[in-house]
Amino acid sequence: MSVRLYIGNLPKEEIDRQDLQAVFAAEGDAVTTKLIKDRKTGKCRGFGFLTVNNDEQADQIIEKYNGHLFKETPIKLEKALPRTKGEENEEQQAPKAVNTSSIPAPNTNKDSNRRDKGSKKSRRSGGNRETTTTAESDAIRPDPRWASELEKLKQMLAAQTTN
Template sequence: MSVRLYIGNLPKEEIDRQELQAVFADEGDAVTTKLIKDRKTGKCRGFGFLTVNNDDQADQIIEKYNGQLFKDTAIKLEKALPRTKGDESEEQSAPKIASPSSSSPTPSPNKEGSRREKGSKKPRRGSGGGSRESTSNTDSDAIRPDPRWASELEKLKQMLAAQATN
C-alpha cells in the first residue's frame, strides 16, 4: 500500500517536478513526486507530495530528508492525512498534515460554511478601533480549534475550570 508524504517549505518560485524528483533520486523509482503549482502564475505554492511504497520506507525517507536543503531552504517532510470525500482537489485546498502527536480525526469541512454567497461579507478581525457587534454564533459558524491541538486545548480548559472553582 502506498503512503503519501507532505513536502513543505518549498521555495515559491518556478520549480519543475524533475528538480524535486532529483532530491529523492537515491530512493530509486519507488518514489514519485507531485509539485503543487499556482494555476495562474505556474509558480510553486510552497508544497508538494511524495508517494512511497510503505510505512517503513516513509519513516526512513522522513528521517533522511527532513530538514535537507533544497534551493537554500530546508524542506519539511510529514505523513499526509488521507483525503476525505468532501474535500476539493489538492491544488485548490490547503494541505492536510498528519501530526505524530495527534490521534484525533480531522473534522470534515462544513460545505455550508465553506462558501459564501457573492454579496455576503464577513467582518474583519482587528480592523482599527470601534466597537464590535455582538452576533450569535450557531454551532456550524463557531470557530473550531486546529484538530492537532484540540486535546491540549481541552486540557487547558479543564485546568482553568478547576482553578476557577478553587
C-alpha cells in the first residue's frame, strides 16, 4: 500500500518536479513526487507530495530528509493527512487557509446571492436580513482598513437605489 508524504517549506519560486525528484533520487524509482504549483503564475505554492511504497520506507525517508536543504531552505516532511470528503485534488486545500483579515466584507446584494448558488448562507437566511442575531453581526465586521471605503460604497449604492 502506498503512503503519501507532505513536503512543506519549499521555496516559492519556479521549481521543476525533476529538481524535487533529484533530492529523493537515492531512494530509487519507487518514490514519486508531485509539486503543487499556482495555476496563474506557474510558481511553486510552497508544498508538494511524495509517494512511497510502505510505512517503513516512509518513516525512513522522513527521518533521513526532514530538514534537508533544498534550494537553501530546509524542507519539512511528514505523513500527509487523508483528503477530506468532497475534495477532488490537493490544490483545493490551500485556498481554504486564506487569511481573511485582509478580505473586505461579503457583498449582501440579493442579485449576487442568486448568482452564487454554492452559498449555503444565502439558503439558510432565506433573504430575511432581520433574523440575524447580534452575535452574528458582531462576528462579521469589515476590515478597519477598508471600513471608510465600504461606507462610501454603501452610500453610493443607497443613492443609486433611491433614484
